[in-house]
Amino acid sequence: MDKTQNNKAWFLVLPVLVIVAFSAVIPLMTVVNYSVNDTFGENEFFWNGLGWFEDMIASDRMHSALGRQVLFSAIILAIEVPLGIFIALHMPKKGFWASFCLVLMALPLLIPFNVVGTIWQIFGRVDIGLLGHGLASLGVDYNYTNDALDAWITIIVMDVWHWTSLVALLCYAGLQSIPQAYYQAARIDQASRWSVFRFIELPKMSGVLLIAVLLRFMDSFMIYTEPFVVTGGGPGNSTTFLSIDLVKMAVGQFDLGPAAAFSIMYFLVILLVSWVFYTVMTTLDNAETK
């Protein structure tokens, strides 16, 4: 081989490196800066080392916000993933109604987050909202502004309405890619409907499901706009999720140091969980292949 060694191709990575630096790394570094310093404004910083981190790890407020956040994501995943699969299985496969369903399903996904929040904020009001007033007329004691359980139910129903379509559409795409021969073979083997789902549809959907679960986990774990608009974190602190608490701390109380330490840990938790999740799923996948 008379090829000359030339590593100049590495320079082609530079543009990406620059973009990523400006979009993510440099802003993150300012957060890192705040997290290890104390400041009273005027660009004066006092070194605090890992003090804020220690405070935050020990903080009860953090613990309860994290607890609510984990519970919220768990409920969201437990509802949206099975429901999305169920909807995908029952959507028409072709023709006018297939396109109709696709458009209908995609609509909630296209609505801006704060609009979704506003829609539900009004929808749920007892005085003028269709849902709230309707429930009140039926004699149900529903008021999301002063009942914690009602607030939770409202936010969860809203998120299910907003995001189940994403899971359903991804699963639908996965289902559409299964060749007819599989269904014919299953019929010849006299497989039950459950077996067809368990051994043909679910394995073929596993790839898109992995993406759906990851996206829904990350998004629900970072949820901010919708509950902020609907409940503002209340009643009390009952729907104060991590982002809402973070914003309160940073912009409300101007505790920039603790808030910075907090957000770095928040970021690391999401990164860690996503990484563990992805690694576990892909190694399981590979183990099956062996």
Added chain:
Amino acid sequence: MAQITLKNLAHSYLPNPQAEADFALKEMDHVWQDGGAYALLGSSGCGKTTLLNIISGIVRPSHGRVLFGARDVTDEETAARNIAQVFQFPVVYDTMTVRENLAFPLRNRGMDAAYIAARVAHIAQMIGMEDRLNRKARGLTADAKQKISLGRGMVREDVNAILFDEPLTVIDPHMKWELRTQLKQLHRQLGHTMIYVTHDQTEALTFADKVVVMYDGRVVQIGTPEELFETPAHTFVGYFIGSPGMNLMEATITGNRAHLNGCEVSLGASYAPVAGRSQIGIRPEYCSLTSGAGLPVTLRRVEDVGRHRIIRADLFGQAFNMIAPEGMAIGADMTRVVFAPDKINVFADDWRVAAQAGGAV
């Protein structure tokens, strides 16, 4: 196991077919013997997959009946017909092991565990996969997966027929040959009726006892490979089978003579006056180039394909192929071709005409 009867079978994808052209499958009436190995051969779009799907029950024929033995199965579902099918692309249950895949049809039918274990062991040994029974099916090669699909069909003892829909499409060439041999062997051992759809004449001719040649929605001939070669019932069979296919020439037939472009060719037998468009057909294998008497040909090119040579030539302005043995020298003076008289077939409007009895010269 059962003999398959296609009774006045026809199929149209249109709701109200009028003309013959509306039918994807023209009316046919055939009995396929129990335990036979049949190949459905034809070019794309000739209706062979439609016919296979009618037999397997995926498509319900618009006209006529399908009988397995004495039982009319026309209105029965695929599952009720007790057939097995191997598809073009390997269909296996990815998350199951090979063993679970093979056991699946039996388990669904509620057989007892000991019987299932014995059957699976037996079939695994037949398809040569005993050593991989505990592996997941997902990571296997295409040919192994095709073997599993086949095994899932054979594991049921009561299976009426095994259908193959171009099963070797995705298999590597060197594995094709092995799988075909194995299939043939399994057919001998088990005696299932096997129906094999393909557009590859080599696959059809090596696999089947009887080859069913289809053309334009019609079964044009059912015969042994030898019959298809020597006495093609239709000009399509003539040029589709063989490499290169049969030479066909317009000719006028009178008794035991054929006249083409003013030249006379003697036929191996005598024919009644032929109505319609008359042609004679001769296989390239039965033509020989000579410097003596014969029809005048212009040589274009000689292709050496190893065991023999293919001579591409012109005969009265029409492409004409001959096969010359390996060692034969082709001289510049060899501009004539002679046919083996008893190998000449006569066609009227594309269908073969039988010779008159006792008309041999």
